[in-house]
Amino acid sequence: MVPPWGGELAIDLLPSLDFEARGRAEPTWGVGHSDMSTVITPLTLRTGIAAVHGNNLMDTPYLDTSRCAGDESLLVHAEACEDKAFTICRHLHGMRLAGFFDRAAAVLVGRTHPDSRTLTQYEAVLDALGPLGVPIAADVECGHVAPFLPLVNGARGRVVHTAARSEIVQTLG
Template identity: 50%
Template sequence: MAVRYPRPLRPGDRVGVTSPSSGVAEKMCGRLDVAIRDLEARGYEVVVGRCMDGSGHISAPAAERAAELTGMLTDPQIRAVVPPWGGETAIDLLPLLDFERIGRAQPTWVVGWSDISTITTPLTLLTGVATVHGNNLMDTPYRTPEGLLSWLDIVEAPRDEPFTQTPPGRHRAAGWDDYALYPEVRDLVLDSTGRWIRLDGSGDVDVEGRLVGGCVETLVNLAGTRFLDTSALAADGGTLVYVEVADSDAYTACRSLHGMRLAGFFEGANAVLVGRTKGPDGPTLTQHEAVLDALGPLGVPIIADVECGHVPPYLSLVNGARGRVVHTAARSEIVQTLD
């Protein structure tokens, strides 16, 4: 698969905001305003769509959400699309999105995580256009911890310069900030320590491949369909697959990962990165054991507690980018190249 990268963002570009899944409730609009002002302060023109209603679990009927997203991705004036956050049922857009039209258009950055990976991962696999698994819009005002890069750092970066991220060694065990009470919060409190862990054995890891992945709870529903066919991407030297469990218990996570493996999602993987999770262990099965039970048969390095999930902070990953993961006793890092 020939991966295509949108050009770097520069001041004066337009950024589209729409909600392919959940919209923004009235009490959260203060945070939305802060995030939009931050983009404008960087020199971007922000265009907010009509599909933003936060009174229910979706922002608008599926046809309207699909039309607005397709419109933004095919508008040559809009250079990036950043939803406010995820949600529950973005899957209903997939049969309605015009992937052929999107694929013919000038590439546009799409950024998001959680339920947004239901959109971004198929976009890359079906159109060849790179997408960013990174901060949602509502996360954008947070200051980026040392060692990591925000989605803005990545989409603004020159194409010919590899970029490296290293784990900060700290994460957040507490719950989410209350945006209704503190819409301007910018300090991401990281109250716990931890590092990457190799689950499949010992020894140093130094492996490369094309990055692809997302949220297990949403992607498992696409396993075995054309929307999650990684074969073309894996044909170019293999993949580095990243997955993250939002909050499922260990038994559910185990079943989901088994199903994704049996459906071929991990075929061609050179390594698997597993996001740190707040999902509970079971009485007889931990989250790490669940991963190893399901993915151990792959026979590739499996590195857990990576900052790519629902436990802040966020390590931004570009679907389709060439990645190199190094994990030793002395250092852990991931280098991405938009080639």
């Protein structure tokens, strides 16, 4: 499943998808970015099938991280497309308060464009996610700002971030 372009209304497909049947079928990759995340993230969370990239599903029944990875902690990644720092801060607070990050071992936040003199993107992320007490890596090269590093939802991940090196290693299975 690889869409040729965006999926602004892809969320409308979710009630029509049979996630149980999809989970029993032979695994098929889901690949998408931005709005397509509204299809591929539930694909991973509800079936365990790996998909490349995803987010933007707050306040829907499709964003239940309890189905993912059994008892393991999660490496959570999030990014914002066009939102300003204050909006990002509010969204991340909402996600945290809704329990989205409860099983996070670390959070990766995609690179965005700076937009505010009073609240930076970094400050917004730290304000909202700092209370988690887990490592937070900001300015990750995934999302809407080049070089668009793809991440595999449902893969095991290891992150190394030092002054000399930043690396994300993902493995399936």
